[in-house]
Amino acid sequence: MGSPEIWCDTRQQDGKHRHVDDWFASHGVPFSYRKLDFGDYMTDHSNVSIDTKRSVQELAGNLGREHDRFARECDRARDAGYRLIVLVEELEVYNDRENVKKWTSFVCRTCRKCNPHKSKSCKARRGKPVNGEQVAKAMTTFEKDHGVRFMFCRRGDTASRICELLGVEVDE
Numbered sequence: 001m002g003s004p005e006i007w008c009d010t011r012q013q014d015g016k017h018r019h020v021d022d023w024f025a026s027h028g029v030p031f032s033y034r035k036l037d038f039g040d041y042m043t044d045h046s047n048v049s050i051d052t053k054r055s056v057q058e059l060a061g062n063l064g065r066e067h068d069r070f071a072r073e074c075d076r077a078r079d080a081g082y083r084l085i086v087l088v089e090e091l092e093v094y095n096d097r098e099n100v101k102k103w104t105s106f107v108c109r110t111c112r113k114c115n116p117h118k119s120k121s122c123k124a125r126r127g128k129p130v131n132g133e134q135v136a137k138a139m140t141t142f143e144k145d146h147g148v149r150f151m152f153c154r155r156g157d158t159a160s161r162i163c164e165l166l167g168v169e170v171d172e
Helices: 018-026 056-063 067-079 132-146 155-166
Strands: 006-009 031-034 048-053 083-089 149-153
Parallel strands (some): 048 083
């Protein structure tokens, strides 16, 4: 029996995960697309589901502005007996929670277009952008309250980390 097939969520942003698909294909990892109730990747051989985030900025949005939706997704995974792992693709600088505390958002909380540290033209500049301390605190709260786990990796290592976390063996 070969490696289990990895299921990829059909509702992922177009092109966002092409680097993962290409890596799977070039390493002979069987994968297919289907609608998943939570996470971006899973198999029928594991109780782990992987949700990927492109950056700390995307994670901050999920933990902040999209808090309720993200909490429901985490709870759906937990209630179905799965361990949801959020795999944040980030530069080596933000590779753990302590380093995340040093992160600074450069996106306006209100208009979501300008850099509030530099823009003088945004009329919506009412609040400071979210900071790393807030994101790290929210990560801890989500782990405690919703059973999710946060991990970090470099973008080029995402596919191999997914295989490792799902227990899919890869011939190197």
